[in-house]
Amino acid sequence: MPWIKREKAEKIKEWFPSIKITQYKDNIFLEIEKKEVKNLLKFLKESPDYSFKMFIDFTCVDYPLHNPRFQGVYILYSPEFKERIGVKTWATDDSLPTITDLWKGAKWAEREAYDMFGIKFEGHENLVRMFMWETYPYFPLRKDFPKEGIKDTYLPSLNEPEGSYPSHDYDPYHTAIPTLEDLEITQKARMPEKKAQIVLNWGPLHPGTHGTIWFIFDLEGETVKNCEIILGQLHRGIEKLSEDITYTQVIPYTDRMDYISAICSNVAYVNAVEKLLDIEVPEKAKWIRTMLCELQRINSHLLWLGTFALDLGALTIFLYTFREREKIMDIIEGIAGIRLNSTYMRIGGVRMDLPEGALDVINHFIKDFPSKIKEYEDILTKNRIWLKRNIGLGIIKEEDVYDYGITGVVARGSGVPYDIRMLDPTDAYDKVDFEIPLGTVGDCYDRYLVRMEEMRQSLEIIKQCVKKLQELKDDKYLATDNPYVLPTLEETFNSIEAMVKDFNLRIYGEQAPEGEIYSSGENPRGELGFYIVSKGEGKPYRLRIRSGAFYNLQIFPELIKGRTVADAVVLLGSLDPVVGETDR
Amino acid sequence: MAIIGGNNGIILTTVEEVLSWGRRNSLWPVSIGLACCAIEMMHTAASRFDTDRMGIIFRGSPRQSDVLIVAGTVVNKVAPMLKLIYDQMPDPKWVISMGGCSSGGGPFPTYSTLQGIDRIIPVDVYVPGCPPTPQALLWGIHQLQKKIKAKQEGKELKEIPVRTPKASFPVKG
Numbered sequence: 001m002p003w004i005k006r007e008k009a010e011k012i013k014e015w016f017p018s019i020k021i022t023q024y025k026d027n028i029f030l031e032i033e034k035k036e037v038k039n040l041l042k043f044l045k046e047s048p049d050y051s052f053k054m055f056i057d058f059t060c061v062d063y064p065l066h067n068p069r070f071q072g073v074y075i076l077y078s079p080e081f082k083e084r085i086g087v088k089t090w091a092t093d094d095s096l097p098t099i100t101d102l103w104k105g106a107k108w109a110e111r112e113a114y115d116m117f118g119i120k121f122e123g124h125e126n127l128v129r130m131f132m133w134e135t136y137p138y139f140p141l142r143k144d145f146p147k148e149g150i151k152d153t154y155l156p157s158l159n160e161p162e163g164s165y166p167s168h169d170y171d172p173y174h175t176a177i178p179t180l181e182d183l184e185i186t187q188k189a190r191m192p193e194k195k196a197q198i199v200l201n202w203g204p205l206h207p208g209t210h211g212t213i214w215f216i217f218d219l220e221g222e223t224v225k226n227c228e229i230i231l232g233q234l235h236r237g238i239e240k241l242s243e244d245i246t247y248t249q250v251i252p253y254t255d256r257m258d259y260i261s262a263i264c265s266n267v268a269y270v271n272a273v274e275k276l277l278d279i280e281v282p283e284k285a286k287w288i289r290t291m292l293c294e295l296q297r298i299n300s301h302l303l304w305l306g307t308f309a310l311d312l313g314a315l316t317i318f319l320y321t322f323r324e325r326e327k328i329m330d331i332i333e334g335i336a337g338i339r340l341n342s343t344y345m346r347i348g349g350v351r352m353d354l355p356e357g358a359l360d361v362i363n364h365f366i367k368d369f370p371s372k373i374k375e376y377e378d379i380l381t382k383n384r385i386w387l388k389r390n391i392g393l394g395i396i397k398e399e400d401v402y403d404y405g406i407t408g409v410v411a412r413g414s415g416v417p418y419d420i421r422m423l424d425p426t427d428a429y430d431k432v433d434f435e436i437p438l439g440t441v442g443d444c445y446d447r448y449l450v451r452m453e454e455m456r457q458s459l460e461i462i463k464q465c466v467k468k469l470q471e472l473k474d475d476k477y478l479a480t481d482n483p484y485v486l487p488t489l490e491e492t493f494n495s496i497e498a499m500v501k502d503f504n505l506r507i508y509g510e511q512a513p514e515g516e517i518y519s520s521g522e523n524p525r526g527e528l529g530f531y532i533v534s535k536g537e538g539k540p541y542r543l544r545i546r547s548g549a550f551y552n553l554q555i556f557p558e559l560i561k562g563r564t565v566a567d568a569v570v571l572l573g574s575l576d577p578v579v580g581e582t583d584r
Numbered sequence: 585m586a587i588i589g590g591n592n593g594i595i596l597t598t599v600e601e602v603l604s605w606g607r608r609n610s611l612w613p614v615s616i617g618l619a620c621c622a623i624e625m626m627h628t629a630a631s632r633f634d635t636d637r638m639g640i641i642f643r644g645s646p647r648q649s650d651v652l653i654v655a656g657t658v659v660n661k662v663a664p665m666l667k668l669i670y671d672q673m674p675d676p677k678w679v680i681s682m683g684g685c686s687s688g689g690g691p692f693p694t695y696s697t698l699q700g701i702d703r704i705i706p707v708d709v710y711v712p713g714c715p716p717t718p719q720a721l722l723w724g725i726h727q728l729q730k731k732i733k734a735k736q737e738g739k740e741l742k743e744i745p746v747r748t749p750k751a752s753f754p755v756k757g
């Protein structure tokens with residue numbers, strides 16, 4: 001994505017003379033005092049010369065030795081000029097003004113910052129914890145909090161007989177586990193007063209919630225009057241973990257975030273690191289990445305289609321889509337070695353070359369798959385039950401998209417052409433020819449149609465990639481000449497220089513230059529962004545993951561108001577969140 | 585179990601044996617998905633691997649099921665809820681811990697992750713992998729069936745076949 005030009009950013013000084021402009025690569029961040037920050041954000045949003053209408057992300061960075069300690073970072077996007085800007089401010093007295101009155105999408109991001117750093121937001125409507133439970137006493141992402149947490153509870157394994165020497169090495173002391181009362185307090189804090197007849201809990205361990213999302217409905221009969229969502233039932237602390245490991249070691253964690261589209265997350269992450277480290281990826285690796293990304297996108301959309309139809313009672317589609325998913329998983333297993341969380345990408349290329357016959361298998365899949373899409377569409381698209389349950393439900397308007405920072409298919413279903421593959425083409429996306437399907441109304445049915453068409457477009461991209469890869473047969477797939485790129489296994493065992501380099505990179509990590517970068521990729525679930533702050537060490541100082549599903553899910557309580565509980569299942573299915581990514 | 589007189593249709597057996605036979609061939613798991621492993625669990629249940637042929641049918645309610653497949657990372661916040669679901673299941677009940685995260689924390693040694701599901705509920709079978717393939721989960725289910733059978737015969741299933749790896753050499757180009 002092109003960032004705002006330096007000259008254009010300098011012009012803001014006419015209105016706000018106190019801003020400082022910092023630049024790393026093309027990323028431009030404006031730094032301003034706390035008391036001016038809200039005016040600046042308002043100006044950027046409303047001024048016709050800038051019109052940064054879309055909210056992308058808000059996060060914090062902890063600098064324990066600096067006073068004030070925390071820095072807030074806002075990232076905005078201008079749909080009109082197609083450019084991004086970053087705004088930074090220091091949180092004096094550990095508090096910041098809320099911006100929920102400018103962008104509603106900031107509500108959860110501010111809650112998350114409060115949960116993780118303990119920063120207060122003046123004027124926030126209900127500042128409670130986002131991921132942890134309400135009685136949790138610590139703020140985990142602060143630099144002085146240990147990664148393992150405070151192990152103060154005796155919680156031994158029940159499978160080990162008492163008094164005997166444990167069969168494996170483990171610590172009987174564990175971090176504190178909440179009680180059911182703690183969870184009740186959390187629920188009460190989230191929805192302080194009951195307005196209608198009955199409060200219904202849906203989830204977190206319910207097959208219809210696509211993972212572990214906890215919904216609270218305030219019901220009047222069957223109609224939802226008020227709704228709240230509690231996240232954090234899969235909060236594993238990936239952001240904290242990645243502050244302690246090298247850049248390469250973070251790659252497996254990106255798999256486990258959005259486990260349905262692991263390769264897309266990999267690619268988004270390695271692209272961000274490559275931008276930070278200035279690595280040029282070989283041509284062949286770019287095409288392999290693009291091809292696998294699109295295969296993974298089809299795979300992800302198939303899982304969505306299967307579970308979405310299953311939620312609506314169409315069990316057949318679930319069995320059909322899983323038949324095709326198995327084929328794609330087999331292709332990915334053949335290429336990467338692992339079915340689901342493949343960790344196939346490396347900084348500077350891909351892990352292995354394509355095996356013999358991989359392209360033939362994919363070619364066969366391309367020939368076979370269109371008839372299968374037709375099969376699904378024959379069953380669903382004009383099905384009366386399908387139409388009745390989907391049309392007119394959960395209409396998202398264009399303003400809502402900008403207000404909540406909605407990205408991905410959900411934004412495109414509402415007619416907003418926001419696609420990172422087109423706006424900021426990484427890998428080989430600028431060389432392939434494809435179209436972006438857009439919805440007109442923005443309801444569940446439009447999102448269904450957009451995803452179906454996207455699968456066809458992905459197939460087109462794969463076709464072009466296979467054609468190109470047949471020409472690039474013997475090219476390099478990993479830029480091992482670069483000092484930051486790990487050598488291949490073969491090189492490591494056969495040359496002493498490569499072995500030394502391998503050792504250095506694995507032990508000390510990639511010594512990235514000091515700077516900060518925000519880069520994103522188009523995940524099937526929306527924009528997956530990585531904001532990396534580097535302090536010149538072998539590991540990231542702060543790695544913020546901007547999750548598409550996290551922001552997309554935020555509009556759910558708005559949309560479900562006035563509808564029935566049965567619609568909640570459909571609406572959730574069409575928003576398609578993955579909890580591994582929303583909670584990280 | 586003994587068949588008397590060829591094809592007369594008379595079978596002599598004990599009640600215990602019939603119960604055990606019935607139990608191990610109709611394991612009904614609770615359909616709870618927690619993380620990545622849940623996707624592989626869905627694949628095990630879906631068209632290709634098709635657990636229905638072994639009498640494994642996923643149930644929505646813990647009251648109707650007798651196996652809990654813990655598929656995915658259990659974080660501290662969800663641990664009391666999972667314990668609640670385990671307590672709601674009627675006896676006899678078994679637990680399969682699927683994947684590295686639920687068996688021992690896996691790749692997440694952090695402040696928010698439960699380091700092993702066996703700290704809150706007893707586990708019968710651990711399935712390794714991150715995530716385990718559907719074949720691995722089927723192996724775990726078969727292992728559980730063997731365990732139920734051994735228990736009925738008054739034995740404890742002790743030996744789990746472990747294949748010793750062959751000596752490995754670096755890959756050469």
